[in-house]
Amino acid sequence: xxxxxxxxxxxxxxxxxxxxxxxxxxxxxxxxxxxxxxxxxxxxxxxxxxxxxxxxxxxxxxxxxxxxxxxxxxxxxxxxxxxxxxxxxxxxxxxxxxxxxxxxxxxxxxxxxxxxxxxxxxxxxxxxxxxxxxxxxxxxxxxxxxxxxxxxxxxxxxxxxxxxxxxxxxxxxxxxxxxxxxxxxxxxxxxxxxxxxxxxxxxxxxxxxxxxxxxxxxxxxxxxxxxxxxxxxxxxxxxxxxxxxxxxxxxxxxxxxxxxxxxxxxxxxxxxxxxxxxxxxxxxxxxxxxxxxxxxxxxxxxxxxxxxxxxxxxxxxxxxxxxxxxxxxxxxxxxxxxxxxxxxxxxxxxxxxxxxxxxxxxxxxxxxxxxxxxxxxxxxxxxxxx
Amino acid sequence: xxxxxxxxxxxxxxxxxxxxxxxxxxxxxxxxxxxxxxxxxxxxxxxxxxxxxxxxxxxxxxxxxxxxxxxxxxxxxxxxxxxxxxxxxxxxxxxxxxxxxxxxxxxxxxxxxxxxxxxxxxxxxxxxxxxxxxxxxxxxxxxxxxxxxxxxxxxxxxxxxxxxxxxxxxxxxxxxxxxxxxxxxxxxxxxxxxxxxxxxxxxxxxxxxxxxxxxxxxxxxxxxxxxxxxxxxxxxxxxxxxxxxxxxxxxxxxxxxxxxxxxxxxxxxxxxxxxxxxxxxxxxxxxxxxxxxxxxxxxxx
Numbered sequence: 001x002x003x004x005x006x007x008x009x010x011x012x013x014x015x016x017x018x019x020x021x022x023x024x025x026x027x028x029x030x031x032x033x034x035x036x037x038x039x040x041x042x043x044x045x046x047x048x049x050x051x052x053x054x055x056x057x058x059x060x061x062x063x064x065x066x067x068x069x070x071x072x073x074x075x076x077x078x079x080x081x082x083x084x085x086x087x088x089x090x091x092x093x094x095x096x097x098x099x100x101x102x103x104x105x106x107x108x109x110x111x112x113x114x115x116x117x118x119x120x121x122x123x124x125x126x127x128x129x130x131x132x133x134x135x136x137x138x139x140x141x142x143x144x145x146x147x148x149x150x151x152x153x154x155x156x157x158x159x160x161x162x163x164x165x166x167x168x169x170x171x172x173x174x175x176x177x178x179x180x181x182x183x184x185x186x187x188x189x190x191x192x193x194x195x196x197x198x199x200x201x202x203x204x205x206x207x208x209x210x211x212x213x214x215x216x217x218x219x220x221x222x223x224x225x226x227x228x229x230x231x232x233x234x235x236x237x238x239x240x241x242x243x244x245x246x247x248x249x250x251x252x253x254x255x256x257x258x259x260x261x262x263x264x265x266x267x268x269x270x271x272x273x274x275x276x277x278x279x280x281x282x283x284x285x286x287x288x289x290x291x292x293x294x295x296x297x298x299x300x301x302x303x304x305x306x307x308x309x310x311x312x313x314x315x316x317x318x319x320x321x322x323x324x325x326x327x328x329x330x331x332x333x334x335x336x337x338x339x340x341x342x343x344x345x346x347x348x349x350x351x352x353x354x355x356x357x358x359x360x361x362x363x364x365x366x367x368x369x370x371x372x373x374x375x376x377x378x379x380x381x382x383x384x385x386x
Numbered sequence: 387x388x389x390x391x392x393x394x395x396x397x398x399x400x401x402x403x404x405x406x407x408x409x410x411x412x413x414x415x416x417x418x419x420x421x422x423x424x425x426x427x428x429x430x431x432x433x434x435x436x437x438x439x440x441x442x443x444x445x446x447x448x449x450x451x452x453x454x455x456x457x458x459x460x461x462x463x464x465x466x467x468x469x470x471x472x473x474x475x476x477x478x479x480x481x482x483x484x485x486x487x488x489x490x491x492x493x494x495x496x497x498x499x500x501x502x503x504x505x506x507x508x509x510x511x512x513x514x515x516x517x518x519x520x521x522x523x524x525x526x527x528x529x530x531x532x533x534x535x536x537x538x539x540x541x542x543x544x545x546x547x548x549x550x551x552x553x554x555x556x557x558x559x560x561x562x563x564x565x566x567x568x569x570x571x572x573x574x575x576x577x578x579x580x581x582x583x584x585x586x587x588x589x590x591x592x593x594x595x596x597x598x599x600x601x602x603x604x605x606x607x608x609x610x611x612x613x614x615x616x617x618x619x620x621x622x623x624x625x626x627x628x629x630x631x632x633x634x635x636x637x638x639x640x641x642x643x644x645x646x647x648x649x650x651x652x653x654x655x656x657x658x659x660x661x662x663x664x665x666x667x668x669x670x671x672x673x674x675x676x677x678x679x680x681x682x683x684x685x686x687x
Contacts, residue, residue: 038639081594082397082602082626085587089389105593108499112588113389116510133501172489172497 026327029070031056031316032091033309034100034110034121039079041103044257044305047297048102048125049074052309054292065317066325072313077101081109092117096327097319097339099312104130104174111138118333120340122315124308127175128362139343139361141308142276143386145175145182148368151384152274153186156250156370157221159381163248167195167219169210169234171226173202179252180225195219200226200234211237221248224255231255232264239267246270247372257303261376268373272381275304278369280380281353289352307352314350319343392514396586398623399521403579404599405606405618406528407572410535412612413544414565415470415551419477419600420461423484424454424573425580426595430488432581433500433590438493443506447520447581454577458570466565485592499591503584513585521582525619528575532615540564602626605644609651611658614665621659 033052036045052072060069075091077084077100084106091098092113098121101110107123111134114121123131124141131140142148157163166187170180180197187194195217198210211234214222222238224231231251238249251260251273261268279290279301289310293302319325319342325335344361356366367385371378404421411418428450435441435449465476489497505513535541546554547561555561584590606625610617625644651658 079593080598081587081591083629086390086393086397089393092389104499105591108501108589108591109587109594117389129498174497174499177497 024066024068024326026068029065029068029320029327030073030095031070031313032073032075032087032095032098032100034075034077034084034087034091034098034102034106036079036102036106037074037076041079044303045076045102047293047303047306048309050293050296051302051306052099052313054289055310055313059313059317066321068327070313070317072099075100077106077110079103079106081105084110085113088113088121091121092119094329094332095119096325096332096335097121097316099124099309099316107134114138118340119336120343122309122312122343124312125305127178129175129178131361135361136340136344139358141312141363143362143364143366145178146185148386149179149182150186150189151386152368152370153183153223153250154190155382155384156272156274157187157190157192160221160248163192163221165193165195165217165219166221166223167214167217168197168223169200169214169226169231170197171200171202171230173227176225176252176254179254180223183223183225183252192221200230204230207233207237210234211241214238215241215243220245221250223250223252225252226255228255228257228259229263232260232262232268235264235271236267247272250274250370253304253368257305258300261373264373266375269375271373272370273373273378274368274370275378276366276368277302277304277307278353278367278371278380278383279378283353286352311349311351314352315343315346318346318349387514392518393586394623394627396514396517396521396582398626399518399525400579400583400586401602401606401622401626402525402618403521403528403575405603405610405622406532406615407575407579408603408607409612409615409618410532410572411473411565411568412607413536413541414547414561414568416465416468416473416565416569417470417477418473418569418572420458420480420569421572421576422477422595422599423480424457424576425583425599426481426484426488426592427457427580428454428577429580429584429595430494430500430590433503433584434494437500437503443585447578450581451574451578454580455570455574457577458573459566461573462566462569466569467562468565481595481597485595488592495590497592499589500584501589503588503590505588506585513588517582517586524575524578524582529615529619531571536615540567544568601644605648608658609647611660611664613657613662614660616665617658617660 033049035049036042037049056070056072059065064070075087077087084101088101088110098114098119100121100123101107102125104126107126107130111121111123115134115137118137120137123138128140128142128144131138168180168183170177184194198214200210224234235249247270249271251271253275256273256275289307290302293306294300316339319339323338323342325338343358345358347357348355354367357364365386367383369383370381372381407421408418431453432446432450435446436443461476465473488494494500506516507513543554543559543564546557546559547564551561583594606618606622609625610621
């Protein structure tokens with residue numbers, strides 16, 4: 001009998017020890033978000049932050065992460081690598097996990113600090129080619145460019161039997177020339193002749209000469225790989241010079257934001273654009289998100305990267321809850337690794353728009369879409385899945 | 387050493403050195419922005435040498451200095467005595483040209499940037515100490531050289547050129563040679579600092595060397611005071627460090643605060659906070675105090 005009581009007591013102690021091990025020790029989960037809230041891309045930073053904050057409010061309303069509220073701490077880098085690196089150096093001291101940085105120059109300056117300190121920071125807006133440099137301490141939100149883009153261009157080109165010659169307008173910024181290369185790969189595979197690319201200078205303000213040079217080559221189709229404002233101005237210029245086959249123009253995903261529509265206006269009618277965000281998808285979470293976004297953004301629908309940090313925060317939530325992370329500063333190193341490992345290979349993650357899997361930090365089954373713009377609204381044309 | 391302190395100290399040193407790289411040519415009224423292009427050229431070159439050609443860092447750094455100096459010297463042959471505006475134009479143009487060249491060279495990362503520069507000394511801790519030692523060694527060395535320059539006959543000649551070029555010419559000062567000297571010095575310095583700048587981050591990206599850098603260095607130079615070397619030395623840590631302690635809400639206004647500060651200083655104290663007069667009077671008060679101390683000690687004896 002005595003033996004049984006001792007055994008029972010031992011079991012109780014072990015169980016209670018087990019419980020205490022997984023007990024959350026923080027009163028609040030604080031997730032720093034190295035974002036770009038001032039400077040040239042502050043508008044993008046605003047809606048990225050909006051998405052993260054919206055997720056935090058939603059999570060808190062539903063009981064928080066493992067029963068504790070979450071707070072996203074905005075850390076403005078102002079697009080400045082100097083500031084980004086100092087802020088990341090502060091964050092890695094005691095943070096469990098972070099989000100950002102945004103954009104690429106700050107990623108290059110600040111992510112090596114996260115890697116050195118073995119802290120995961122989810123860079124959910126950059127391309128695979130940047131993210132992979134910092135594996136396993138970040139994950140890529142997109143598959144490798146050369147794997148995902150050719151299928152989209154093939155989907156676009158196959159709609160038109162008269163597409164024989166295509167010209168690309170390419171702005172030399174970050175991963176964009178690499179994306180243009182992926183488009184070229186698709187065109188070569190379809191035996192469509194690619195004409196001499198037109199380089200769009202980063203500081204270009206007039207586009208007439210560039211458009212004339214492109215039209216001189218007599219293209220049947222055009223792919224625009226430049227920022228939203230420039231893409232819109234090039235389209236206006238093309239139209240003013242007699243271009244009529246508007247759906248033979250394909251705009252790449254990074255140009256699909258507010259400035260494209262505000263600058264392009266009615267001249268965009270018929271133009272096709274590829275993206276990862278499908279406004280026509282309907283599910284309760286996404287519908288609520290769209291409505292709230294529109295309410296806070298003068299009726300505008302979410303832009304291309306809007307849900308990325310919403311999903312990132314939910315992924316962190318899932319990682320914390322599924323791996324039993326406690327937030328105990330003494331276990332910081334171990335728990336940072338748990339989160340990174342979980343996110344790198346999460347299966348069946350319920351994103352805002354769709355469910356996806358990750359394999360070694362890379363999404364394996366995220367769909368992308370082609371739309372046609374009509375009166376400022378994107379109409380679904382086709383879905384491409386890997 | 388706390389990581390954030392390391393980044394604060396290293397970037398402050400870069401800001402001091404680069405503001406000095408602007409200060410020296412400005413002694414003869416030249417705003418020499420080609421220094422930013424020099425940072426970029428030497429930085430990327432050193433990055434390539436270390437990463438792909440496996441050249442030891444110290445050699446890559448020395449090559450960075452040398453390349454900066456050679457470019458500065460060659461350019462100075464043409465603009466050694468050019469007026470302020472022409473030098474500014476050459477500077478901006480060279481930044482554009484360099485950016486375009488880098489963008490089109492996939493071998494150094496093109497528009498993507500250069501990743502994964504190794505730790506000097508094999509581990510991050512040693513890397514940081516080496517970078518800090520080199521940077522502050524440079525601050526001391528350059529500070530000494532600039533001090534000697536300012537207090538030499540060449541420095542006085544530069545002051546004469548700053549006040550009136552024609553008058554300086556009539557006094558027998560070779561304006562072109564003087565311009566070539568200060569331009570070559572500032573480009574050499576910028577070349578080396580460019581290498582160190584990239585190795586602080588252990589990566590290079592075109593936007594590390596954007597026009598924002600000009601804004602930072604100009605603010606440090608003009609708010610601190612362009613007439614002595616002490617202005618940048620004192621202002622760089624304050625201007626860079628203070629905003630880091632601002633609350634988040636105020637941090638968003640950092641650029642506006644910088645801009646307002648620059649306008650206010652140019653309006654109210656056009657020579658900046660640390661002027662020659664201020665340094666001179668400070669020196670005098672110290673020497674009086676010191677003279678008094680010596681005198682009282684002698685009396686006691």
